[in-house]
Amino acid sequence: MKLSFRWYGESDPISLEYIRQIPGMRSIVSAVYDVKPGEVWPEESIKKMKEAVEANGMLFDIVESIPVPEDIKLGSPDADRLTEVYCENIRRCAKYGIKCVTYNFMPVFDWTRTQLDKAAEDGSTSLVMYWDQMRGLDPLVDDINLPGWDASYSREEVRELISAYGKLGEEGLWANLEKFLKKIIPVAEECGVRMAIHPDDPPYPIFGIPRIITCEENLDRFLKIVDSPANSLCLCTGSLGCAASNDVVAMVRKYAKMDRIAFMHIRNIKIMEDGSFEERAHLSSCGSLDMAEIVKALVECGFDGYVRPDHGRMIWGETGKPGYGLYDRALGAAYINGLFEAYTKALS
Numbered sequence: 505m506k507l508s509f510r511w512y513g514e515s516d517p518i519s520l521e522y523i524r525q526i527p528g529m530r531s532i533v534s535a536v537y538d539v540k541p542g543e544v545w546p547e548e549s550i551k552k553m554k555e556a557v558e559a560n561g562m563l564f565d566i567v568e569s570i571p572v573p574e575d576i577k578l579g580s581p582d583a584d585r586l587t588e589v590y591c592e593n594i595r596r597c598a599k600y601g602i603k604c605v606t607y608n609f610m611p612v613f614d615w616t617r618t619q620l621d622k623a624a625e626d627g628s629t630s631l632v633m634y635w636d637q638m639r640g641l642d643p644l645v646d647d648i649n650l651p652g653w654d655a656s657y658s659r660e661e662v663r664e665l666i667s668a669y670g671k672l673g674e675e676g677l678w679a680n681l682e683k684f685l686k687k688i689i690p691v692a693e694e695c696g697v698r699m700a701i702h703p704d705d706p707p708y709p710i711f712g713i714p715r716i717i718t719c720e721e722n723l724d725r726f727l728k729i730v731d732s733p734a735n736s737l738c739l740c741t742g743s744l745g746c747a748a749s750n751d752v753v754a755m756v757r758k759y760a761k762m763d764r765i766a767f768m769h770i771r772n773i774k775i776m777e778d779g780s781f782e783e784r785a786h787l788s789s790c791g792s793l794d795m796a797e798i799v800k801a802l803v804e805c806g807f808d809g810y811v812r813p814d815h816g817r818m819i820w821g822e823t824g825k826p827g828y829g830l831y832d833r834a835l836g837a838a839y840i841n842g843l844f845e846a847y848t849k850a851l852s
């Protein structure tokens with residue numbers, strides 16, 4: 505496996521100098537943040553990032569994310585032009601050595617949580633999604649501003665988008681995804697890039713907004729649209745794991761065996777009785793997921809893709825971008841290293 509760490513570029517309070525000190529750290533996962541979704545990434549920005557990462561003894565060979573503009577997901581008249589731009593960004597990334605590009609096809613919002621700093625008994629804080637904080641909210645009526653939602657949309661825009669997606673429905677979203685994949689995957693194949701779709705987080709509809717990258721049946725459907733290793737998964741254990749109906753270990757085993765996982769986001773969550781969930785420390789006993797079985801499945805299937813510790817808690821007084829502090833993600837990386845080393849040795 506190729507161990508990686510997400511870094512938000514020059515503005516990230518965590519320096520590359522620190523990240524490189526995490527044992528086994530190989531790659532930096534990042535993106536160009538100085539242009540809006542739907543715009544071409546300046547080559548100079550990609551090059552600058554590559555140089556900064558390499559100057560710190562690591563590789564910049566994986567991107568997260570090239571965001572997919574809403575107009576593509578909605579199939580608006582501008583979708584074809586924007587898909588062309590998307591393809592150009594894949595080509596530009598490939599030119600500077602990128603081998604894997606993560607993206608998602610989640611309407612309107614990326615991940616959804618109701619609180620970003622819920623304190624646990626041990627004094628650490630983490631991201632949570634509690635149904636009693638969500639229930640009763642109607643985005644078409646209320647002024648909703650949940651943490652983690654894109655603050656660049658005005659409330660009116662959010663309402664319009666939500667109602668457009670409501671009309672589009674799941675099948676409409678699948679059709680637009682299919683159109684998109686059929687254009688971008690041949691380009692990715694040509695450039696030697698694996699596209700890795702991130703599952704919906706959480707993997708069920710919220711406020712009637714369709715969500716389709718959610719469960720085994722839908723992942724199967726997704727992979728069949730273009731049956732190529734360039735059309736692969738970013739298998740996020742914490743996202744898929746929020747639905748108790750998803751058997752994450754079985755999914756990891758199945759898709760790793762098919763060689764359709766390009767990137768693993770490894771983190772643990774605790775599902776509560778009413779379906780709410782809390783992000784927890786990576787260790788299996790801290791949450792609902794069996795991390796050892798997940799890594800064992802990867803090792804047994806000969807997985808050689810990218811892995812990153814996903815969201816961490818805030819511990820030891822650290823402040824910063826929720827989910828993306830240094831300390832707990834570094835603990836996660838060390839734990840992931842340990843599991844891989846143990847299973848690789850045991851199986852060799």
Ligand code: DNO
Pocket residue numbers: 568569606607608614615702740769815827
């Ligand atoms: C959350 C991340 C996601 C992920 C995107 C990929 O912290 O896992 O935001 O980067 O969904 O496009």
